[in-house]
Amino acid sequence: MRTIRILSMLLVVIVLVACAPVPQMELSFDPSVLRFSGENAYELEEEFVTTFTRRVSGTEQSRLGTEWLRQQLEGYGWNCEFDDWEVINYSKPVQLRNVVCRLPGVDTVDEREILVVAHHDIAPTTIEGADNDGSGVAILLHLAEIFGAEEPPRYTLVFVVDDAEEYGMIGSRRYIQTHPNPGNIIAGLSLDNLGRYYYDKMILESVGQFSGYSPIWISLMIKEAARDVGGLWEVVIKTPVDQALDQAVPISLTDQGPMVAAGVPALGFSAGYPSEIGDEHYRLWHDPDDNMENQSPEAMEQSGLLSEVWIRQLLSMEDFPEESGPYLYFENSESALRGLPLHLIFIVFTGLFFAVSYFSGGRKFEEKINAWKGAVPHFLGLWLPLVASVLLLYLFVEVGILVEYHLYPATTKDPEMLNPDWLAVFLFLIGLALFLAAGRWLVQKFVGEKVSLEWVDYRSFAFLVIGLVGISILIANPFSLLFMVPVLFWLLIRGRKGAGRLLDILFLILGGLMLYMLIYSFGWLILRYGWVFLWMFLNVISSGMFSFQAMLAGTAVLAAGLTLVVNPPGKKMEDLTSGNSKY
Numbered sequence: 001m002r003t004i005r006i007l008s009m010l011l012v013v014i015v016l017v018a019c020a021p022v023p024q025m026e027l028s029f030d031p032s033v034l035r036f037s038g039e040n041a042y043e044l045e046e047e048f049v050t051t052f053t054r055r056v057s058g059t060e061q062s063r064l065g066t067e068w069l070r071q072q073l074e075g076y077g078w079n080c081e082f083d084d085w086e087v088i089n090y091s092k093p094v095q096l097r098n099v100v101c102r103l104p105g106v107d108t109v110d111e112r113e114i115l116v117v118a119h120h121d122i123a124p125t126t127i128e129g130a131d132n133d134g135s136g137v138a139i140l141l142h143l144a145e146i147f148g149a150e151e152p153p154r155y156t157l158v159f160v161v162d163d164a165e166e167y168g169m170i171g172s173r174r175y176i177q178t179h180p181n182p183g184n185i186i187a188g189l190s191l192d193n194l195g196r197y198y199y200d201k202m203i204l205e206s207v208g209q210f211s212g213y214s215p216i217w218i219s220l221m222i223k224e225a226a227r228d229v230g231g232l233w234e235v236v237i238k239t240p241v242d243q244a245l246d247q248a249v250p251i252s253l254t255d256q257g258p259m260v261a262a263g264v265p266a267l268g269f270s271a272g273y274p275s276e277i278g279d280e281h282y283r284l285w286h287d288p289d290d291n292m293e294n295q296s297p298e299a300m301e302q303s304g305l306l307s308e309v310w311i312r313q314l315l316s317m318e319d320f321p322e323e324s325g326p327y328l329y330f331e332n333s334e335s336a337l338r339g340l341p342l343h344l345i346f347i348v349f350t351g352l353f354f355a356v357s358y359f360s361g362g363r364k365f366e367e368k369i370n371a372w373k374g375a376v377p378h379f380l381g382l383w384l385p386l387v388a389s390v391l392l393l394y395l396f397v398e399v400g401i402l403v404e405y406h407l408y409p410a411t412t413k414d415p416e417m418l419n420p421d422w423l424a425v426f427l428f429l430i431g432l433a434l435f436l437a438a439g440r441w442l443v444q445k446f447v448g449e450k451v452s453l454e455w456v457d458y459r460s461f462a463f464l465v466i467g468l469v470g471i472s473i474l475i476a477n478p479f480s481l482l483f484m485v486p487v488l489f490w491l492l493i494r495g496r497k498g499a500g501r502l503l504d505i506l507f508l509i510l511g512g513l514m515l516y517m518l519i520y521s522f523g524w525l526i527l528r529y530g531w532v533f534l535w536m537f538l539n540v541i542s543s544g545m546f547s548f549q550a551m552l553a554g555t556a557v558l559a560a561g562l563t564l565v566v567n568p569p570g571k572k573m574e575d576l577t578s579g580n581s582k583y
């Protein structure tokens with residue numbers, strides 16, 4: 001306990017002294033040039049969303065919509081092309097199309113560009129898709145009209161009206177992944193959900209798709225510039241807690257995601273609303289009522305002006321700050337925790353698991369290594385069945401028991417996600433049970449009486465595995481270590497006998513809080529699915545949205561925990577722990 005107290009004090013000290021200053025940003029263009037008109041954008045939006053209703057990816061309506069968009073942008077003097085490609089989604093081939101338009105910069109040798117995207121596709125549960133994302137498309141169009149009428153800009157502007165945002169930012173991902181040199185993209189902006197009458201602030205989305213988080217300068221730039229211009233909505237940078245959670249679960253829900261993952265400083269503009277609107281806002285999400293009745297020229301004007309400020313500010317800058325790596329930004333002190341001090345926290349936390357592993361069992365190091373070797377079969381007997389059950393889900397997709405998705409499963413509120421396929425669930429559970437039974441049986445048959453380990457040896461091995469997984473997370477995405485915090489409950493598992501074993505199982509389940517937190521925050525709070533979220537969770541795994549590597553790591557931690565309460569081969573847990581007091 002004393003060590004823990006000292007460690008936590010050390011962490012507090014690190015946080016207090018280690019915060020570094022952030023880049024200072026200020027307005028560097030004359031705001032009298034701003035020209036965005038909410039009325040004009042509102043009219044463009046109305047024309048687009050009422051003419052091209054039901055423009056779900058791959059449909060004829062979608063194709064007609066992209067032709068109209070191209071015509072509009074070319075009419076404003078931009079050079080446009082279609083980028084057509086095909087993906088498999090809902091187990092069917094789907095034709096996708098981005099409309100990619102460029103307004104060349106004044107210096108033809110300078111290949112740098114400023115990228116703005118909005119998506120033309122809608123969720124299948126929508127009709128007009130006015131706010132999502134007619135609002136973003138209309139703002140992009142009106143901005144194209146404004147900049148197309150001016151002298152060539154300092155840097156090339158690239159406006160992409162992209163496809164299949166709803167199925168995992170596929171169009172934005174396509175633009176980035178086929179870009180000859182993403183390093184030439186100075187910054188990127190996604191426009192999405194920006195025109196509802198009740199919006200009153202701008203929220204900045206910074207999450208990368210599967211990795212990354214946008215640098216703080218790009219957020220500070222728009223926040224400061226908007227404040228200096230005056231009369232605009234407040235621009236909100238998320239709180240440190242939300243920044244940590246966003247970085248712990250790098251699953252983007254808007255088009256900046258793929259840009260950020262590719263290292264481009266990018267933001268998603270998504271307007272914010274008063275908290276009492278929360279229920280209505282959720283109701284309108286991917287709903288037939290997402291129509292023009294709930295849009296307002298005033299909201300469009302605010303969102304559009306902020307977008308114009310974002311572009312003009314970048315056009316007025318000569319060089320751009322360099323930043324990298326995870327961080328936490330503290331608005332009050334205008335400083336960020338990053339680099340070595342931040343990593344020290346992650347390293348100390350991960351090191352804790354190795355320390356527990358080392359001090360469990362109290363053997364000499366060589367003996368310990370032998371004990372670890374002896375514990376491997378018991379662990380594998382639990383881990384490999386879990387891995388096999390993940391592979392089983394991939395197989396279900398191959399043979400058509402589960403639907404195949406390109407990247408993310410279906411869309412929010414999609415009937416596919418709200419109506420579990422019980423046959424698939426049943427087959428999965430049968431498979432999991434059979435794999436576990438087989439794993440246990442094989443270990444008992446081939447290792448059986450050969451091992452003579454004490455319970456603490458299994459404990460030592462389990463925390464070694466958790467420590468190793470911790471290192472892999474530390475390297476891949478350190479904030480995800482947040483989900484390992486509940487695993488500290490497993491320190492309380494003591495290999496108890498009889499009724500005490502229930503207590504151990506309780507601690508095991510409490511450690512599973514990491515999973516619970518994920519399911520609760522996504523399933524109940526963000527998607528409001530309740531238990532149905534478990535069905536989506538299955539599809540998240542089968543579609544590979546959680547990568548196989550991530551599943552290997554997650555199941556290894558789970559198996560390590562199970563090692564602590566499941567009877568090892570050869571002996572019953574009761575025999576193992578009798579008279580044992582070595583921990």
Ligand SMILES: [Zn+2]
Nearest residue numbers: 132133165192
């Ligand atoms: Zn959207």
